[in-house]
Amino acid sequence: MKHVEDSTHINPRGTVFVCEGTGCISSKSDQVRAGLEGEIARLGLAEAFKVKPTGCHGFCQQGPIVHVELEGIFYTHVRPEDVREIAESHLRDGRPVERLFYRDQVTGAPIPYHRDIEFYKKQQRLVLHNCGNINPEDIDDYSASGGYEAVRKALLEMTPEQVIEEIKHSGLRGRGGAGFPTGLKWEFCRKAPGEEKYMICNADEGDPGAFMDRSILEADPHSVIEGMTIAAYAIGATTGYIYARAEYPLAIRRLRIALSQAQQHGLLGNSILGSGFDFDIEIKEGAGAFVCGEETALMASIEGKRGMPRPRPPFPAQSGLWGKPTNINNVKTLATIPVIIRLGAEAFARIGTAESKGTAIFALTGNVANNGLVEVPMGTTLRTIIYEIGGGIPDGKRFKAVQTGGPSGGCLPEQLLDLPVDYETLTQAGSIMGSGGMIVVDEETCIVDLARFFLTFTQAESCGKCAPCRVGTRKMLDILERITRGGGQEGDIDKLQQLAETVRDGSLCALGGTAPNPVLTTLRYFRSEYEEHIRNQRCPALACKDLVSYYILPDRCQGCMICLRNCPVGAIRGDKRLVHVIDQSKCTHCGTCLDVCPPKFGAVTKVSGEDIEVPDDPIPVRPSK
Amino acid sequence: MNQELAEILTPYKGRRGSLIPILQAVQARLGYLPEEAVVQIARFLGTPESEIYGVLTFYAQFRTSPVGRNLITVCRGTACHVQGGARILAELARRLGIKPGETSPDMEYSLETVACLGCCALAPTMVINTEVHGQMTTKKAAELFSEIEGEGQG
Numbered sequence: 001m002k003h004v005e006d007s008t009h010i011n012p013r014g015t016v017f018v019c020e021g022t023g024c025i026s027s028k029s030d031q032v033r034a035g036l037e038g039e040i041a042r043l044g045l046a047e048a049f050k051v052k053p054t055g056c057h058g059f060c061q062q063g064p065i066v067h068v069e070l071e072g073i074f075y076t077h078v079r080p081e082d083v084r085e086i087a088e089s090h091l092r093d094g095r096p097v098e099r100l101f102y103r104d105q106v107t108g109a110p111i112p113y114h115r116d117i118e119f120y121k122k123q124q125r126l127v128l129h130n131c132g133n134i135n136p137e138d139i140d141d142y143s144a145s146g147g148y149e150a151v152r153k154a155l156l157e158m159t160p161e162q163v164i165e166e167i168k169h170s171g172l173r174g175r176g177g178a179g180f181p182t183g184l185k186w187e188f189c190r191k192a193p194g195e196e197k198y199m200i201c202n203a204d205e206g207d208p209g210a211f212m213d214r215s216i217l218e219a220d221p222h223s224v225i226e227g228m229t230i231a232a233y234a235i236g237a238t239t240g241y242i243y244a245r246a247e248y249p250l251a252i253r254r255l256r257i258a259l260s261q262a263q264q265h266g267l268l269g270n271s272i273l274g275s276g277f278d279f280d281i282e283i284k285e286g287a288g289a290f291v292c293g294e295e296t297a298l299m300a301s302i303e304g305k306r307g308m309p310r311p312r313p314p315f316p317a318q319s320g321l322w323g324k325p326t327n328i329n330n331v332k333t334l335a336t337i338p339v340i341i342r343l344g345a346e347a348f349a350r351i352g353t354a355e356s357k358g359t360a361i362f363a364l365t366g367n368v369a370n371n372g373l374v375e376v377p378m379g380t381t382l383r384t385i386i387y388e389i390g391g392g393i394p395d396g397k398r399f400k401a402v403q404t405g406g407p408s409g410g411c412l413p414e415q416l417l418d419l420p421v422d423y424e425t426l427t428q429a430g431s432i433m434g435s436g437g438m439i440v441v442d443e444e445t446c447i448v449d450l451a452r453f454f455l456t457f458t459q460a461e462s463c464g465k466c467a468p469c470r471v472g473t474r475k476m477l478d479i480l481e482r483i484t485r486g487g488g489q490e491g492d493i494d495k496l497q498q499l500a501e502t503v504r505d506g507s508l509c510a511l512g513g514t515a516p517n518p519v520l521t522t523l524r525y526f527r528s529e530y531e532e533h534i535r536n537q538r539c540p541a542l543a544c545k546d547l548v549s550y551y552i553l554p555d556r557c558q559g560c561m562i563c564l565r566n567c568p569v570g571a572i573r574g575d576k577r578l579v580h581v582i583d584q585s586k587c588t589h590c591g592t593c594l595d596v597c598p599p600k601f602g603a604v605t606k607v608s609g610e611d612i613e614v615p616d617d618p619i620p621v622r623p624s625k
Numbered sequence: 626m627n628q629e630l631a632e633i634l635t636p637y638k639g640r641r642g643s644l645i646p647i648l649q650a651v652q653a654r655l656g657y658l659p660e661e662a663v664v665q666i667a668r669f670l671g672t673p674e675s676e677i678y679g680v681l682t683f684y685a686q687f688r689t690s691p692v693g694r695n696l697i698t699v700c701r702g703t704a705c706h707v708q709g710g711a712r713i714l715a716e717l718a719r720r721l722g723i724k725p726g727e728t729s730p731d732m733e734y735s736l737e738t739v740a741c742l743g744c745c746a747l748a749p750t751m752v753i754n755t756e757v758h759g760q761m762t763t764k765k766a767a768e769l770f771s772e773i774e775g776e777g778q779g
Binding site (some may be wrong): 453 | 628641642643645646648651679680683685686687693701702703704705706707708712715719740741742743744745746747748750751753756757758759763
């Protein structure tokens with residue numbers, strides 16, 4: 001705590017940043033901000049401190065987050081009732097509130113400063129540099145941190161061809177998942193004949209388990225507008241669309257504010273910055289269809305049709321929206337553009353690996369200590385991301401798999417943790433970079449059930465246009481459901497493999513083309529878990545509901561009636577001081593009894609593929625020793 | 626022509642690709658898309674009703690029946706799944722006595738699911754009306770539920 005005390009001598013003049021991303025707002029950060037403003041006024045500190053709302057830090061798990069500059073004190077889980085103490089003790093008296101410091105997920109030690117937190121320390125926040133540091137609803141804040149310098153440079157000092165050359169030279173590849181070189185994509189569209197061209201930002205972040213785009217849109221919307229404007233200038237488009245998920249209302253609201261500010265400042269509209277280049281942007285709200293992340297489906301949706309993909313060629317660069325040449329880039333790709341123009345292609349290309357340049361942004365979630373947004377140089381290993389930044393697997397459990405690329409990606413096992421993350425290595429391992437979801441699962445997650453989960457999603461989201469995807473995902477799901485319910489049959493694994501390959505090779509678009517990846521990778525790396533389910537009706541992770549049984553251990557049960565009262569189906573018999581017994585024929589395997597049994601008794605056990613010796617009827621509890 | 630609908634539709638006159646924004650605007654006002662509205666939209670756009678139904682049934686956002694006074698949406702994203710989201714959904718379905726996608730007969734509650742809310746670091750999550758709730762447990766779900774019940778009576 002020594003260094004904290006030292007910091008109290010610094011003149012307390014600074015900014016109090018309060019995160020107002022969707023995550024932190026859900027834990028009342030808007031009230032925290034209002035409270036801080038009120039307290040600062042009440043204490044007469046308005047001269048010394050200003051309160052600033054920011055967008056998502058990407059560390060939502062610790063929210064609400066309050067970050068005090070100058071010293072860089074980082075508070076977590078701040079409740080409205082903590083506000084007075086922060087204002088009086090820290091802001092007025094210079095004594096930071098230790099109980100609200102971030103605690104190291106491994107050692108539990110309090111860490112006062114933002115810069116010392118392992119989660120942030122190992123990251124290189126190049127694209128996310130503004131997230132959590134500026135007010136997303138204030139264009140001046142964005143400009144003060146270098147915003148709109150890139151658009152100025154591109155429009156006033158460079159030709160469209162030079163911009164394209166610069167992006168090609170940077171080695172930037174599409175961050176939406178496929179990894180196609182961005183500069184090349186722009187060049188195709190630039191060279192396509194036609195006067196009328198369109199620039200689209202794909203903000204339809206539909207992958208369950210991914211929230212990178214949401215965070216950027218909420219925390220730094222101007223960076224996306226700036227990137228789009230540069231892209232539009234390069235390809236020669238005058239109209240732009242941002243196709244955003246309706247499930248992200250805050251992101252859409254902030255985008256609207258940012259668009260109107262940019263228009264007022266002459267950064268959108270006619271002759272931007274006096275360059276003679278006209279460009280404006282309209283927001284199109286998606287209506288809830290995962291397939292609309294696919295570019296031809298997305299364009300159909302903007303046109304007001306069912307969002308179904310069509311065969312390519314013709315590629316959107318030739319014939320896209322309303323038959324005109326169209327360029328579509330992902331939110332992260334576009335947010336990277338101003339960085340490249342500002343830093344220069346060479347500086348950008350020095351980051352990353354030979355084939356994958358720059359940084360990668362992941363949404364690290366699941367059974368990992370630190371959940372949040374992670375930006376690292378391409379080529380960083382999975383182990384560094386999960387263990388050093390993520391803090392490893394909590395509660396002393398074992399790592400089982402990491403799933404990258406969402407429902408289109410694959411599950412990678414422990415032996416691949418030293419894999420450097422870039423487009424090529426992940427593809428070789430059977431997964432994909434995808435848009436950046438990274439879900440860690442521990443030993444209590446059933447791999448077969450996880451594959452079933454992803455297939456449930458892709459099957460429901462399959463648009464139904466082509467048979468391999470429409471029928472194949474259904475058939476795969478049927479088999480997976482059967483296996484997880486204990487009805488697996490010999491030959492199911494071969495059938496799954498065959499179906500998966502057919503769907504992968506025969507589908508029209510990337511949804512079907514990648515939907516089998518979770519099945520293919522789990523068959524490749526976790527085959528024995530499938531075999532256990534099929535041959536022994538046993539779920540090693542004790543996760544498949546139909547394959548587990550709950551028992552009350554007679555030597556532990558104290559006859560306290562808690563489980564009996566909580567059982568939703570009345571399957572537990574017993575009485576005070578009588579050992580309780582679960583009627584296996586009535587039990588629905590919901591697990592409530594296990595949850596409510598006091599930990600000091602630990603009398604409820606869950607097993608799969610084995611029987612536990614218990615009395616048929618309630619018997620008196622054994623006297624405790 | 627229904628005056629309320631006409632007001633919503635007029636700004637879209639002559640604009641390309643406006644079917645989805647129209648459906649969104651009408652649903653935002655009426656809570657769902659009744660048949661009469663679809664007929665009127667079809668006339669306004671000069672598009673067959675069948676085509677409009679084709680579009681509205683394609684997208685998860687649109688509904689053709691009214692929604693309950695309280696809309697509870699449970700996230701079924703991957704992070705929520707591995708952190709026990711399915712149990713939250715099962716518990717709510719049990720308490721409300723309705724399945725996901727249904728509305729209680731007294732029109733008090735609708736239970737829905739969403740593919741992902743993008744609040745994965747707070748998994749498992751759910752939304753009650755517009756408020757997001759993170760790090761849910763079955764116990765917390767029950768408490769929130771009692772809270773709404775209390776408000777309903779008060």
